[in-house]
């Protein structure tokens with residue numbers, strides 16, 4: 001793929017690495033590429049970070065044909081730039097786009113684009129502990145028109161953001177509100193895709209949870225409002241009776257890269273992992289009788305986020321005395337150790353640029 005480069009006239013001052021937060025700063029350049037029906041993908045370019053002008057009738061603004069991905073670039077102890085399993089993001093975006101009837105970006109082009117912009121902006125990869133360069137590839141329908149049909153043109157963009165912790169709590173337990181009014185997804189819908197619409201639909205519940213003093217919501221399935229599916233924007237796992245239980249990938253749950261990696265590591269360590277329906281009643285009961293010993297969310301942004309407390313219909317369960325569990329901590333240390341190059345990558349997940 002030929003990539004044209006237009007360098008920014010002035011470069012931004014880089015933020016202090018002490019308090020980056022998540023998604024607050026963006027680098028000097030972005031990757032862009034267009035798709036036109038009959039012509040395919042064209043005009044790959046690295047250009048200065050700037051607003052994207054749009055016709056008011058641009059289809060994404062009306063019918064939300066939009067998908068995105070999230071992954072990170074790291075600077076390892078040897079100074080190498082690395083990515084973590086970028087081909088998984090490329091494949092997931094293809095699956096998302098198929099469901100939303102959008103143009104597909106081949107895996108090799110996705111990875112090449114990510115590598116190109118990360119290399120070009122490598123000075124932006126932070127090096128302080130727990131920091132990385134968050135990579136946000138996204139695609140949207142760029143055709144103008146208000147008829148409802150698959151667009152004939154799309155734009156693919158990658159923006160980059162130096163980040164620290166996703167939650168202000170850092171890697172400390174969060175309080176979770178079990179949501180029984182709003183639902184995130186149903187089988188047959190778009191839950192397994194990373195489309196903007198899923199996140200738009202989730203915000204009301206998040207606002208509700210926050211208004212009650214909770215950091216995030218635990219989503220129940222959309223049909224029975226009974227089985228636990230995800231936590232906030234992450235997959236979720238529970239340690240009950242020494243086994244790790246997580247929702248199966250049957251259409252309403254996002255196939256997380258971190259979820260997949262954690263399941264691999266757990267099985268490698270000899271843990272029994274059950275991908276099965278877990279009812280909220282079984283979960284609360286396990287919490288009350290001490291069988292629920294740990295719970296944590298898994299996602300690219302926060303990596304592993306321990307759950308310390310669950311609230312459901314007037315009942316409260318505290319997990320592991322609201323402390324990060326030993327398995328949760330070991331998983332966090334191992335996965336981040338592999339990602340940041342502190343631990344040998346025996347799974348072949350890390351890609352050196």
Ligand code: COI
Pocket residue numbers: 070233234298299300301302303
């Ligand atoms: C992730 O954890 O990777 C996410 O999807 C969070 C993102 C929506 C900010």
